[in-house]
Amino acid sequence: MIPFNKPYLVGRELEYIKQAVDSGKISGDGQFTKKCQLFLQQRYGFRKALLTSSGTDALEMAAILLNIKPGDEVIMPSYTFVSTANAFVMRGAKIVFADSQQQHPNLDADKVEALITSNTKAIVPVHYAGISCDMSKIMALANKYNLFVVEDAAQAIDSYYTGPDGVKKALGSIGHLAAFSFHETKNIISGEGGLLAINDERFSARAEIIWEKGTNRSAYFRGEVDKYGWVDIGSSFLPSEITAAFLWAQLQELDRIQHRRTEIWNYYFKHLNPVQAKGYFRLPALPAYATNNAQIFYLVCRSQKLRDSLIAALRAQDILAVFHYLPLHRSPFYTPYHDGRALPYADAFAETLLRLPLYYELSPTDQDSIIKAIISAASGVI
């Protein structure tokens, strides 16, 4: 059986977890947490980085930091994971869904301005498959209308955006805030895990407080205040040192992981590209301003029927390929609140996108069988 995903262990995870346990400190904000945060801050140019228990938690922290309240509107794509919206809905926000681009699941930055009202508080671009949204356009709108930008960079570790000025920036370092995920389906993992990147100094001090249950405990441990207490709302957003120790092992091997995933991605592209001309499916479109971090390899099939037949044909050969999001404007929970606009491209990706197995240990032989199976199934169906 070829699974869709297989979490990859680099080898030193248990050694570091043992170190954490032996040190006698396994709650959060210890040595491994600090190592991970510093590494990510320095490598990607975040002003501040706080590990969280999940990407969802990082998004929830962002919503609290922006003081999202009932009546506020937040613009985001419909084609995304539920947490992107839920974090803001939990604070009472109304979600205004933007459609995807025709060529890519990412939101269409040219269609965002028409959605801005006097109640709009934030834009949440999601870098689908680690491919950047058009960040210059989004940041320009945020400046013009005085909005905040929270990048949902859950899938976007080690991916970059190059602006019209030629400056290359890491995803997650551009918006005021950004959320990453280290869930076992992402490139770098810790089981469950995440990161809040803070790029606007105004949020730094309060982020630490929200992270530590609404207390100024972090400042206390740095000796900045002589006692600590309850100063704001907050929750327990920080992961334990056991999680951080696991993550540290992974971060040390980030380049090796990225190299192998990219090889697999490129191999799919090379061998499926010639078949693209037959019109059964399109391969991922990469805008010139974006890099590819090899988080997801997907096909956009000509029809839902073809997509579903491919899933079945692959499954018959014990290969697990899967579709992705059901658009949030069509979800049982949020449909009653949606303003009713049609979002045809989000619908189209929900119906036709197919993700292929992509994990570090995918063997060349297995990858060849996947490619062969797709080519023969696709030609059989048409």
Ligand SMILES: *Cc1c(COP(=O)(O)O)cnc(C)c1O
């Ligand atoms: C994975 C993911 C999340 C949530 O991350 P968790 O760590 O699973 O909470 C949020 N948004 C997107 C786009 C994701 O892919």
